[in-house]
Amino acid sequence: MRKSSTTSRLLAAGLTAGTVGAALLAAPTAAQAVAITSAAPSFGTTGTTVTLTAPSNFFTGTTVGVILTTLASCPATYTTTAASPAVSFAGTNPVRVSGTSATFQVPTTATLNAGAARAYNICAYAGTASTSALLNDATPTLTYTLLPTGTTNPATGPSGGGNTVTITAPAAAPLEAYNIARWVPREDGCPATWGAADAAMDATLVPNSGSTSVATATVPVGVGGQLGSATNYGICVYSHTSAVVAGTAPDSLVPTYTVTLPTVTLNTAIGGPGSTTAALTMSSTTDFLTGVSAPAALYGPSTGRCPTTYPTSTTGYVTASVLKSANNRAAVTLPAGVTTSAIPYNVCVYTSTSTNPLSRIIAHATYTATTPPDVTGISPGAGSSRGGETVTITGTNLSTVSGNITATLGGLPMTNITAINSNTFTAVTPAHAGENDVALVVKTEVGSDTLAGQFDFLNAIDVTPNTASNKQNNVWVNVRGTGFESYTWPTAAYTGPSDNEARVWLLDGSRACTSASPVICPQNNYLAASGTAWTAGSGPRAECLTPAIIGGNELFCKLNLAGGHLVQTSGAAQTGTDVVVPVGTYSLAVVSDGGVDALFGGTASVSVVSSGSTFTVADF
The missing domain is CATH 2.60.40 (Immunoglobulin-like)
Structure with missing residues (x-):
C-alpha cells in the first residue's frame, strides 16, 4: 500500500529525508538570508515554466542559471554533473525578470524515478558559465516534482463541462480506492497538495470495475474557455486508500485537456x-x-x-x-x-x-x-461643389489609425482620410450640390461627433475651352459642375429680367460688390440688381445658348461672341456695332434662376467666380 502523505511521496521520489524535511518544514532564518522564497508551480511536467521568487536584490546580475538536481546539496558553481545515482539537469531558457524574480522551463530531458514522480532540488546561479556562483544556500529549500503523465479520452470538450471523460493513469501511479481529479490551467501546474474541495474544478474519478488505471469522470462546471480560443487545462489526479484529504500530494497529471468558448x-x-x-x-x-x-x-x-x-x-x-x-x-x-x-x-x-x-x-x-472624439473645426471652411479638395479636420481624441476614422460632409462620405495625430486628420471633400452650412460628422472606433454649419459647398465650375475669339460665333463650351439636372433649362434665348429659367452667362466678374445686393454680392461680384433691372455694369454680357445636360454634372452650350453681346441692364440683345462681345476677361456662371426677382431675393444659386470659370475673349 502506497504512503499518501506529501513527505512520504517526496521520499519515494528520491530525495533524502534531510532534504525533504528542509523542503517542507524549514523556514528561512537569518543564516539563510539568500534562500529562494518560492517556486511556482512546484508539481508538473517537463516544459512547464517555473517562476522563482526571492528576497530583494537576490538576482543582481543580468543573467541567471538554474539546475534541477537530486543531490542533497547544490554545487558551489554551475554544473550539471552529478555522481550516480543522482542526476542533474539544466533549466532551459532561464530569464532574470527582476532583482526578486526569475523564470526557467523544466527541461524535456528531465527524467522520472522509474516511471514514478521524482522531486528535484532547485539551485539558482549567477549565470550558466562553469564559474557562475551559487546564489541560494547550499542546502536548497525548494523542490520541483516531475509527475508521471496519464491520458484522457476525449482530450477536448465544451466550455462549462458536463461531459464524461475517461482518464487512464500511468502504470507507476495506479488509482487507489478514492480518487479526485482537479482541472487546473495548464500553465499553473498541480497544487502541491489537495486542499478543500472545489465544486467548480474537482470531479470524482470512478474506476472501471477491477481496474487500477482506467476511470471515468464528469468534467466540472468551472472548466471554461477564454476569449473564444482554445484553453488548455491539466488534470491533476490525487489518490488515497481511505479518503482524499487535505495534504494529499498529486500522483499524476494529464497534461492537456482543451475546451473552447464560442467566438x-x-x-x-x-x-x-x-x-x-x-x-x-x-x-x-x-x-x-x-x-x-x-x-x-x-x-x-x-x-x-x-x-x-x-x-x-x-x-x-x-x-x-x-x-x-x-x-x-x-x-x-x-x-x-x-x-x-x-x-x-x-x-x-x-x-x-x-x-x-x-x-x-x-x-x-x-x-x-475611452473618451469619444470631440471635433472642433474644419479648414478651409468652404470649397468647390465638385469636391476633390483636401481639408484639415481638428479636434481631440481622434484616432491615430486612418482606417478607424470615417467622416461625412453634408451627409456624403469623405475619402483619403489620413490620421496625422490624435488631434488632426486630413480628408478629401465629396462632390455635393451647392449648399451652405452643411454638417461635419466624424466617427472613430470610440464614437462619433457632429458639428453643424461647418462647411459651404460653393457652386464652382470648370470651363473648357476658357478662351475664344470675338470674331467667332457657335463657340462650344464644356462646363463641369454639380446639380445641373435639378434646374429648369430654357428652350429659347433669354427674354429679360422676369425670365426665371436657368441660364449660363458670361459675366463681368471684376465688378466690385455693392450694398444693393446683400445676398449675392458676398459670394459673387456680379448680378447686382436694383428693382427689376440689373445695376449698370453688373448684368450678363452674353448667354451660352442651347445647353445640353449630360449626367447632371456636365453640360455643353455655345457662345456667339461675334454677335451675341447683351445689354447689361436688361439682358436684351445689343444692336449695331455693339453686337460683338468686347475683348476682356470674364467669368462663365451657371445661374439656377435668371430672374432679377429671384437673384435679388437670394433664392437663386449662382456658380462662384473661380480660376476654373474664367473665360477670356480675345481678338485673334
Missing part, C-alpha cells in the same frame, strides 16, 4: 464609457445562448481571466444585464461603472447569476472604454 463579436470593441442607457450587442455564428433564459455579465480587468463560474463575490467587477434576443445574439448593458481606461475590460457572460448551483461561463469578449 462572439461585439458591435464595437472600443467605445465610450458606460451610462444608464448604453449597451453593446454581442453576436455569434454559434448558438451560445441555447437553453439559457437569464444570462448575466460581468465587466472585469483584462489583466486576468474571466472567472469560469459566476463568482460568489463580484467585488472588483461591474455587473451588467443581458437581454437575449436570439440563441446567437444578445444586448449587454454598458453600466456607468465601466469608466475610461487604457486597459480593456473582459466582458464575461454566464448562464445566470446563480452560485448554487454554479453558473458557467458561455461567452467572453473584450471592450475598451
